[in-house]
Amino acid sequence: MLTYRNGLDRMPTYDGTEKNYRIKVNANESTMGLPPAVEERLMNRLALQPLNRYPGEEHRSLVEQLAKDFSVDAAQILLGNGSSEIIEKVFHAFGGAGKKVVFPRPSFSMYKIYANAAESEGVPFDLDENFDLDVDAFVAAVNRTGANLAVICNPNNPTGNALTPAQVEHIAASIDCAFLLDEAYVEFYGESCAELVAKHPNLLVARTFSKAFGLAGARVGYMLAQADVASMVKKTFMPYYMNVLSLAAADIVWQMRSEFLPRLQMITAERERMRKELSKIRGLKVFPSQTNFLLIRHPRAEELEYFLDAQGIGVRYFSPTNAELFNCLRISIGTPTENDEVLAAIKNFSEVWQ
Numbered sequence: 001m002l003t004y005r006n007g008l009d010r011m012p013t014y015d016g017t018e019k020n021y022r023i024k025v026n027a028n029e030s031t032m033g034l035p036p037a038v039e040e041r042l043m044n045r046l047a048l049q050p051l052n053r054y055p056g057e058e059h060r061s062l063v064e065q066l067a068k069d070f071s072v073d074a075a076q077i078l079l080g081n082g083s084s085e086i087i088e089k090v091f092h093a094f095g096g097a098g099k100k101v102v103f104p105r106p107s108f109s110m111y112k113i114y115a116n117a118a119e120s121e122g123v124p125f126d127l128d129e130n131f132d133l134d135v136d137a138f139v140a141a142v143n144r145t146g147a148n149l150a151v152i153c154n155p156n157n158p159t160g161n162a163l164t165p166a167q168v169e170h171i172a173a174s175i176d177c178a179f180l181l182d183e184a185y186v187e188f189y190g191e192s193c194a195e196l197v198a199k200h201p202n203l204l205v206a207r208t209f210s211k212a213f214g215l216a217g218a219r220v221g222y223m224l225a226q227a228d229v230a231s232m233v234k235k236t237f238m239p240y241y242m243n244v245l246s247l248a249a250a251d252i253v254w255q256m257r258s259e260f261l262p263r264l265q266m267i268t269a270e271r272e273r274m275r276k277e278l279s280k281i282r283g284l285k286v287f288p289s290q291t292n293f294l295l296i297r298h299p300r301a302e303e304l305e306y307f308l309d310a311q312g313i314g315v316r317y318f319s320p321t322n323a324e325l326f327n328c329l330r331i332s333i334g335t336p337t338e339n340d341e342v343l344a345a346i347k348n349f350s351e352v353w354q
């Protein structure tokens, strides 16, 4: 008989298989390929990349580049297979039996799962009805529960709103435990807290190449923290865990990151255009967003999702078990043409269901 680790049978399985949508705006990816100049340089680089050796120089080179551009020591940077791996490892580093992890609700659904996987207790802290965080109440909850780790996603997925760096700093200064700030969408907001790491030894900042830099398929993320913290979290990783192809891709993308600026501007402008247009639809609420997606609430959200799906448009619907996100859909911002189609389809649906 096979006997599995306690609790494994109760863990959810993340199903990564996706439908082949014509317009895929359900996972906050970039809907565009790499900028042509970046793609050309990357293809040339990959053609020359040896695969017979374990990654060494490629890993070091990306770490050093990030460290230089953030004006930190290389020992303060940790890479991961997507920021997912970093977040999971941080939960392992600060979790364990009897340890508590506090995070807002609704937020990134994986926090609860990583807390369970690290055999710690996930303690959700509810956002208000506008999905705003009461910062002082959050601090009080972290301190009252004696949490070992607090996690905030800024800007928040799936609600889209953001705390200011001053609010983040206030939290870092007011809690006496590790504080992981997940900045997966920060490039669309523009207000990173990475530099606060120098002042706050409890702060760890996770970032990703998956969203603004269009490398979701390569799986590369990174973390900034003080050197002693990074070196402890590093112990949870296996040897040679990054692959050279993804490291090379991230290296080129980071070097050429200015090529992404026009599309970042396009996405934020499109987000505001979509927000204004969607707000005109009767009965539909659009939440403010500092990200590459919009959260909307519609009285017939489930039917709307089916309607969009039937037209090859994939959006994210939150199941009714997710009470605080009832009737909510999350729609990533695509190209102007994709956005026009999504908008027209939602308008059509709303006219039929008036």
Ligand SMILES: Cc1ncc(COP(=O)(O)O)c(C=O)c1O
Pocket (backbone or CB within 6 Å): 027, 028, 081, 082, 083, 084, 085, 108, 153, 157, 182, 184, 207, 208, 209, 210, 216, 219, 220, 221
């Ligand atoms: C808030 C947040 N954090 C982290 C991730 C993980 O991203 P990745 O592992 O691709 O870096 C996601 C992905 O959707 C996310 O929304």
